[in-house]
Amino acid sequence: MSDNRYVLVLSEKCSDQQLNFIIGQLSKNGLQGTLEDSEDGKVVLVTASKQCLESKAEEIGLEVPINKCNEGDLKLCMPFTTKILESDFFPLPSVEKCLTSGQRSLLLRLAIEDISVSIDLLPQYQIVLPKRLTNVKRVKLMTALKHSKPHVIEECFPLHDLEAKSALWKKIQSNPIQVPITAVREYFGEEVAFYFAWMNFFNITLIFPGLVGLYLHFMRPRGVDIDHAKYLPVFAVVVTVWATFFVIFWRRRQSFWAFNWDTIDFERVAEMRPEFFGEIRASPVTDLPEIYYPQWNKMLRYFVSFLAATPMLLLAVKAMLLSLNLNGYIKDHHSIFYVKSLCQYAEPGAIFAQDNPYYGWMVPTLLHSVIILVLNTIYRSIAVWCTDFENHKTTAEWNNSLIIKRFLFEAFDCYLPLFYIAFYRLDINSLRSELVGLFWGDELRRIALEVIVPFVLSWQKSRSAEKKYTTAKKEDVATEVDKQYIKELKEEEYEAFDDYLEMVIQFGYITLFASAMPLCSIISVVFLFIETKSDCFKLMFVNRRPPVRRAANIGVWLTLMQFMTISSIVTNVMLIGFSSEQLQVWFPQLYDFYDNDHWISEGSGRYVVGLVFCMEHLLLIFAALATWMISPESEKLKNRRLRKVYKQKEVEQSKEWQRLLNKAERELVK
Structure with missing residues (x-):
């Protein structure tokens, strides 16, 4: 072709x-x-x-569509076979056209x-x-x-298919709000299409908590900080409930796409990694020769992999502690984490102090983001080496192992300072300042690295390829294909992992610390829209065309979001009950005021802990019940799936289909 x-x-x-x-x-x-x-x-x-x-x-x-038994939105597909090419079942004369x-x-x-x-x-x-x-x-x-x-x-x-790529770009431009998922799937395949389907779903559903947070922000009385904001606990509950339903209904949505794309059963067949090695033995299941690697060897390799990754994690911790000192969050002079030479820059009136009129307090946080970006770049190659060293048997195992390593490193770097401030210092106002710095730092970094830089690089590469093509054309040796591969050789590979990682980290900012930054959700809606469009541009004009791969879902990313949703229930309840005075606003009778602060009244501690305990368990029970009661597939989708199986059997048992099989067998005998 x-x-x-x-x-x-x-x-x-x-x-x-x-x-x-x-x-x-x-x-x-x-x-x-x-x-x-x-x-x-x-x-x-x-x-x-x-x-x-x-x-x-x-x-x-x-599976390819056939002409028989198409009803409404159910377009019947059958596994392709050359026997149906010249029959009434097949709409076009060749598989290439279909x-x-x-x-x-x-x-x-x-x-x-x-x-x-x-x-x-x-x-x-x-x-x-x-x-x-x-x-x-x-x-x-x-x-x-x-x-x-x-x-x-x-x-x-x-190489990019220039004609199909041009048609896809026109469809993307025609829809300013969302990415046309079906068109993306037809060009890039299911793996890439699932990412954009998830981004569309994320952005649309995030509008609800975003509007709630925006309303509460403007309704908060002047002079009342988030430590004493009465309705922020309500917003935290809204966000945790939203996160629960987001995960549940995304499972349904991805089942819908998997059915439409005929990949719903794809994961039953694991794709073996060519690099997997071991000893040859007879399979205990099939008695056929297979490559076997002992479990104890795997565990030993996992241990070595852990040791190789640990130094980078320690460097990340060191960077986090230095950032906290520059921000002035570590004030205990007797603490082993206290660095006097850095903390002096965060004292009142200093360059990084909270009272700096030029937002100097954001500099250490932004600097921390840059350092983490450099460390993450180094860690990426280490994580790939470790994952290769672990000798995974299937591609899915290899991908999941790499995703977990890199996600844990990134999450560790992004969230550890926030957890320190929230649950060690119990200072929600400082938490908000750090969260604002990290959040805006990440957003601005992505805008620069994924919108501005790719656009400039794409322009430079196009000019360079054009010059080479013009020079070759003068020598009568150039074709349009030459121009294309010369350009694409200079482009970088596309990694969906990096895009998923950034968005799941942002999901954590939104959910884990909802009561500290209510505007995070609505700001994310704007940046998610920009991110989606920039990812489209990057795929089409900056990166090489990624290899097309089939997929039935977004993989281990869903599991990570489920874990973060459960964690968000715990963190938000603890923020409300222990790290702020938001609970005191609702139950003032449980607190006394002295030394310019509210303290739990004598004998009321059990009630405060009981309230926090009840809120946490009620939300956890709600999340568990919702997950259990709402099926991953809608009733309509189940019926469509069963009807498809029924219609496929009906076609296979038809006289015309049997006639085609008999004809093919006779030709094979000849």
């Missing part, structure tokens, strides 16, 4: 013999490899034949990655594998080329 290509970037040490071997193996598997030269090195552009796409679609059971650009890119990727070669064949082409990958008879070609010593291929990525 002319509109879907993969680029294999060859290393400088790739020999002509190895190049011929690669192109030969591609040809044997229905793929065509074309060598292209540029100033940046040699690349092979890979395309797939019609027969290759059809074979791969049938192999993975890719599939979206994203599905064709998916099939091309799978066709390339599934090529396997005999391991005994590699030495004659000077392809030397690490010992851990040599205990099998056949090895994936791409795995061998990427892990050989020296590497034969540096990277492999799909």
Whole structure:
């Protein structure tokens, strides 16, 4: 196909013999490899034949729409088979015309990655594998080329489909509010589409608590700080209830998309990682040979991985403590965390003091955000190395392990200062100041790094590619394809992980400390809108096209948000009861006023603790009951799913379908 290509970037040490071997193996598997030269090195552009796409679609059971039994919004799909191509069941004459650009890119990727070669064949082409990958008879070609010593291929990525990309961008521009999810899925695949579906859902549902917080902000009497604001406990309850329903109804929404995209059962088949290694043994289930790695070895590798990541966590703690000293939050001179040389800058009248008229108190917080950004960049490579070292069997396990590592590091850095101020110093006003600094620092950093910088880089890369293309054209060796791959070679890979991470961290700012910053929700609505549009622009014009991957949900991110929702109930109740005087405003009879502060009356401590305990448990019980009672699938979706299965069986048992099967069998016998 002319509109879907993969680029294999060859290393400088790739020999002509190895190049011929690669192109030969591609040809044997229905793929065509074309060598292209540029100033940046040699690349092979890979395309797939019609027969290759059809074979791969049938192999993975890719469902395609048929003409029979389509009712309303239920468009009946059947697993693709070449038997239905020339029948009344199939609406178009070939699979190429029926599939979206994203599905064709998916099939091309799978066709390339599934090529396997005999391991005994590699030495004659000077392809030397690490010992851990040599205990099998056949090895994936791409795995061998990427892990050989020296590497034969540096990277492999799909080129943008210019026509389909242009059509998608027009649809994105036509809808100023939300991203067209179906159109994104048709081009980028389900994995990317789920991110934007989640962003749309996040932004729309966040409007409700945002408006409540905005109303309470303007209704708060002048001179009353958040420590004594009467209705902020109500807002905290609203946010925790919203977070509970957000997680529940997002589960429903992603089930809806998974059904529409025919990936609802996709996760039952785990995608094996080519890099997984171990000893060959007979499977206790199937008796077939399989790669096995002992559990005790896994645990040992997890322990080594933990030791490797710990120093970066300690550095993050050190950065947090220095930031707290610069802000003046650590005032105990006898504390081991107290640094006098830094705390002096936060004293009244100093440059970083709370009374600084030029918002000097925000500088240490913003500086902390920058330091954490640098540490996180370093930690990213360490986390990838650790996850590779752990030797996960499936791609899903590898992804989840990396996500948890990086999320914990980021959450640790972002939330630890806030927890220190909220529950050690019990100072909600200082908590609000730190939260404002971190929140605005993150938002402004994302605007700079994900809107302004990408736009400038995209403009510079376009100019550079245009110059190279013009020079090549003068020599009569340039084509439009040359111009495209020259440009995309300079672009960076897209990582959905970074986008998810930032938004889930923001979800934590909104929920964990709701009673400290009620405007956080409505401000997030504005920035989420900007973030969504900038992510679209980044995907279309700044980053390379990501490999199309199928998905049934957003993965472990949902589990992390469920954990944060439960945590938000505990943190907000403790903020109301112990870190502020918001509870005193509602129950003044339980408090006495002396030394310019409110203190729990003698004998009233049990009632204060009881109130906090009851609020916490009632909200936890509510969250548990709501999660249990509201099914992940709506009744309508369950009926649609069952009806689809019924209609598929009806088609399979029809006389026309059986006639096609018999005809195909007779042709096979001939």
